[in-house]
Amino acid sequence: MKISVRNLEPTKVKLTVTVDPEEFDPYLDQARKEIAKQITIPGFRKGHVPGKIVDQRVGFGAVAGEAVNTAVPELYSKALEQKKIRPMAQPExxxxxxxxxxxxxTKVKFIATVERRPEIELPKIEGMTLEVAKTEVSDEDVDKRLDNLRQRFGTLVGVDRPAKKGDFANIDLDAQIDGESVDSQEGVSYELGSGKLLDGIDEALEGLSAGEETTFEGMLESGEHEGEKAQIKVKVNSVKTEELPKLDDDFAQEASEFDTLDELKADIRKACERDSEGRQANEARDVFIEALKKDIEIPLPSGVRKSMIEDRLKQLTADPDKATDEQKKEAEEATDKELEDQIVLDTLAEQLDVKVSQMDVTNFLTSIAQQYGMDPSAFINAIVQNGQLGSAVQEVGRSKGLLAGMRAVKFTCEGKDLDLTPFLGEDEALEDAEESESIEAASAAAAVADELSGKDKAE
Structure with a gap:
């Protein structure tokens, strides 16, 4: 197999692959066998028709076409491996x-055009020392979490007064455009000041009592008329305020396993401290990635970038064509950072010779399925059926590379060593051989899903 590579862009290449007849012949033979299973010819058992007869019956062109469908993807993968090209998208x-x-x-000849991961040179991580900002737990953090707990035990009580911020109003809504009702809802419970319904509704409701109504102009945020201005009539059916339990020992006994409020506060502070340590570990991760990207120009694949931006805009607005400049900027900046981080972490994992085992991928997909309350077998089967297993393997590789890289550097906080072992784990250099299988072995993760299928969406 002869392979020539032409760089079209820093992140795009064109491979011209020429296949010798002796390398293509096995694919022709396999195609003939498959076709023989599907045709019936007098004098021959099904599946035992000689290749020459198959060529005569269906035509050599049909055989060659069947062979190419199998050969080209496999030979394309071999070409990528030989030329050490890491694709970031499906090829043309x-x-x-x-x-x-x-x-x-005549030799089989095909061209593959694909966006690739750019080659970048990362700084040496051996001996690298990185400073991480200190995170502290304040009394306000404890009070905020305590208030959240109180709200779980709060009750709504009706009041005979105008509504104000923090109250809960039961309302009816009717949106009209040019005098015609385009959307209406009844009995909607809304917390004034939450900003979760429509722009302008908080100002419209504040000061209204039960039985009163008003009209305001607002932008519809969903439905057939999303993005259009409408006259919105809102009627208040009732106004309720939230009454929270008194903070005392009785509340501590009702809301927890503790006998006193002081004991409850102490436990909440410990929880806040654990969260604080987790935030510091996340900060260390971000500092590490930024240190790897420092002073490196990372070209991004334009096609992949465009597709990812479009996907993000679909999450931000129902109609991406009507996205605001701010939404477009947000999607572009988030996409650029995600792509840069992926390229850096993929390069790091490769340089550290990170291995991804079948168990790694199975555990990764199982954990995601559990987070979303899905059957692990169904989720993994859906990943396989949708052709996303490779992406899962890549994600696990990035995670393992990140952890291995962070273990290799020194983190400090205010000049003192920072121990991130609880979050990074121990060095995996002595892993069991079974856990150090090659990346290709991860495809066996599909074996755990052979009956069900399902799909869900991650954050």
């Missing part, structure tokens, strides 16, 4: 030449 494949008969010695 174009078969240029094919033999026209069994005696034709």
């Amino acid at each position: 494949l174009d078969v240029k030449e094919l033999p026209t008969s069994a005696s034709d010695d």
Whole structure:
């Protein structure tokens, strides 16, 4: 197999692959066997039709076409491996030449155009020391969490007064455009000041009592008329305020296993401290990645970038074509950072020779499924059926590379060593051989899902 590579862009290449007849012949033979299973010819058992007869019956062109469908993806993968090209998207494949008969010695020739991971040079991490900002737990942090706990035990009580911020109003809504009702809802419970319904509704409701109504102009945020201005009539059915339990020992006994409020506060502070340590570990991760990216120019694949921006805009607005400049900027900045981080972490994992085992991928997908209350087998099967297993393997590789890289550097906080072992784990250099299988072995994760299928969406 002869492979020539032409760089179209820093992140895009065109591979021209020429396949010798002896390398393509096994694919022709396999295609003939598959076709033989599907045709019936008098005098021959099904599946035992000689190759020459198959060529005569269905035509060599059909056999070659079947063979190419199998050969090109496999030979493309081999070409990537030989030339050490790491694709970031699906390729555009174009078969240029094919033999026209069994005696034709024309070589199979195809072109693959694909966006690739750019080659970048990361700084040496050995001996690297990184400073991480200190995170502290304040009394306000404890009080905020305590207030959240109180709200779980709060009750709504009706009041005979105008509504104000923090109250809960039961309302009816009717949106009209040019005097015609386009959307209406009844009995909606809304917390004034939450800003979760419509722009302008907080100002419209404040000061209204039960039985009163008003009209305001607002932008519809969903439905057929999303993005259009409408006259919105709102009627208040009732106004309620939230009454929170008194903070005392009785509340501590009702809301927890503790006998006193002081004991409850102490436990909440410990929880806040654990969260604080987790935030510091996340900060260390971000500092580490930024240190790897420092002073490095990372070209981004334009096609992948465009597709990711479009996907993000779909999450920000129902109609990406109507996205605001602010939404576009947000999508572009988030995409650029995600792509840069992916490229850096993929390069790091490769340089550290990170291995991803079948168990790694299975555990990763199982944990995601559990987070979303899905059956692990169904979720993994959906990943496999949708062709996303490779992405899962890549994600696990990035995670393992990140952890291995962070273990290799020194983190400090205010000049003192920072121990992140609880979050990074111990060095995995002595892992069991079974846990150090090659990345290709991860495809066996599909074995745990052979009956069900399902799909869900991550954050």
